[in-house]
Amino acid sequence: MRMITLLLSLLLPLTPISVVHAEEILRLATTTSTDNSGLIKYLFPEFEKQSGYKVHVIAVGTGKALRMGRDGDVDVLLVHAPKAENTFVDEGYGVKRIPVMYNDFVLVGPKNDPAKIAGAATLPTALKKIADSKQAFISRGDDSGTHKKELSLWTAADVKPGGKWYREAGQGMGKVLQIAGEMDAYTITDRGTWLAFQEKSPLTIVFEGDKQLFNPYSIIAINPEKHADLNHKGSAALINWITSKETQKRIGAFKLHGQQLFTPNSTATKTSTMLEKLN
Amino acid sequence: MESISATIIHALSLLLTGDAELWTIIGISFSISTTAILIAAGPAILCGFFLAYTEFPGRRLLISLFNTLLAVPAVVVGLTFYILLSRQGPLGDWKLLFTQTAMVLGQIALCFPLLVAMSHAAFQAVDKRAWETARTIGANPFQAFFMILREVRFGVFGALVAGYGRIIAEVGASMMLGGNILHYTRNIPTAIVLETSKGELAQGIALGMVLIVLSFILITTLHYLQGKGRVE
Numbered sequence: 001m002r003m004i005t006l007l008l009s010l011l012l013p014l015t016p017i018s019v020v021h022a023e024e025i026l027r028l029a030t031t032t033s034t035d036n037s038g039l040i041k042y043l044f045p046e047f048e049k050q051s052g053y054k055v056h057v058i059a060v061g062t063g064k065a066l067r068m069g070r071d072g073d074v075d076v077l078l079v080h081a082p083k084a085e086n087t088f089v090d091e092g093y094g095v096k097r098i099p100v101m102y103n104d105f106v107l108v109g110p111k112n113d114p115a116k117i118a119g120a121a122t123l124p125t126a127l128k129k130i131a132d133s134k135q136a137f138i139s140r141g142d143d144s145g146t147h148k149k150e151l152s153l154w155t156a157a158d159v160k161p162g163g164k165w166y167r168e169a170g171q172g173m174g175k176v177l178q179i180a181g182e183m184d185a186y187t188i189t190d191r192g193t194w195l196a197f198q199e200k201s202p203l204t205i206v207f208e209g210d211k212q213l214f215n216p217y218s219i220i221a222i223n224p225e226k227h228a229d230l231n232h233k234g235s236a237a238l239i240n241w242i243t244s245k246e247t248q249k250r251i252g253a254f255k256l257h258g259q260q261l262f263t264p265n266s267t268a269t270k271t272s273t274m275l276e277k278l279n
Numbered sequence: 280m281e282s283i284s285a286t287i288i289h290a291l292s293l294l295l296t297g298d299a300e301l302w303t304i305i306g307i308s309f310s311i312s313t314t315a316i317l318i319a320a321g322p323a324i325l326c327g328f329f330l331a332y333t334e335f336p337g338r339r340l341l342i343s344l345f346n347t348l349l350a351v352p353a354v355v356v357g358l359t360f361y362i363l364l365s366r367q368g369p370l371g372d373w374k375l376l377f378t379q380t381a382m383v384l385g386q387i388a389l390c391f392p393l394l395v396a397m398s399h400a401a402f403q404a405v406d407k408r409a410w411e412t413a414r415t416i417g418a419n420p421f422q423a424f425f426m427i428l429r430e431v432r433f434g435v436f437g438a439l440v441a442g443y444g445r446i447i448a449e450v451g452a453s454m455m456l457g458g459n460i461l462h463y464t465r466n467i468p469t470a471i472v473l474e475t476s477k478g479e480l481a482q483g484i485a486l487g488m489v490l491i492v493l494s495f496i497l498i499t500t501l502h503y504l505q506g507k508g509r510v511e
Contacts, residue, residue, distance in 0.1 A: 027377065036477050041461075058377060058458040072366035073376050174476040200478045227366065 026234035030078040035059035037192040061144030072227035076235035081145035094220040101262040102216040107207035109186035123210040124157035134165040136185035141168025289481035308466035315386035327398030348392035357452030377458035385452035390442035401434025
């Protein structure tokens, strides 16, 4: 009996386990590439200090992040799939796509390069060589920004990937790099995640520098007309801050193993009209 | 790739240096799972009791149902609550998705059937005459219930331990409902998944070891508080 009373008395203070004022929390859905590379952790404490908001970062694939935004489960998105983002904004779920930064994708593969693509002149030729030699290729297969990009690249190369050599992992970028490393396979990765991984990976970059591999990141506030009760003030503050000169400079200064990961490319003027709309 | 021994040594040093981040994750894990099991325990044990001591139509079906729910994967529980709690879902107005409360709810749902099934099995082992005897010597239903609960305390304790084990180590529902938010909903299992995906195997192993060691300490302590644990 004593035990039960004890248990019950323990319960009472525990039930409202997390009474945090909704106003102070800002929910950001972002991609694994910005989170795994350490950028978010490097950048955001400063915003939290300045604005007083507590940012809850949920790192998922871009497809899932857009879905969360559509359902109103997050306040703001930092993602990298321009086409899908445009659709998202056109359908009225997002206010506007605001460029924040970019980096690029690279094609990585085994050091001995069995598909012999190192000398390929263009990206489509490189991809064709993988398909023709039926060398293993690991696809993200998770509807992420990188996955969407990869599919569009295959289309551009006029290859319909499939068959035993093409494997869809359905996992995040880091996991896919590990799988590719273990299986001596090729894969496409954003440079940020690659830099974070290259020391642990037996793979190497086999193709880079094609303009088709451009990888832009943008920030999108969820449209108040669709979801009125989100933290719109907070997302406006975050957008304002991330596109500001100082933050942009800090993004450019973020380095991993001595290399710059992202190039800032926001122009603050572009954002002013949308901020008015939000405020 | 680090060698296995180097990974383990690195893991040990992380633990011993008392990394603040690591301990926040540990704290979140244990406070959420403890809350969940404390909330679930009372009603679940009562359920087990009623299933064993009362007769009503559909009772056997209900028992099968609880036993079936034991086999439901955590991700399915997570997905169900995700759909319920999303802003677009029926309970969207509560704004609970990606909060600790959502994780607690998911974990309650995960351990409840296990607690019911195992405490039912424990209660079943006690002769029904124990209840009748207690009632004839003047105990009210409450007192009689606690007399029987005392008889089956080892079985019920086993149920609690198994239930706790299921939720403290569970990753699917926590990931979906909590969102793996640093310092808020990142618990040991979701942190292990994250660290592994980042290739930080040492961090993952360190967290795994913490989970084992702390669970061991907790359960051993409870066990000693409980009694000798052998047949006299």
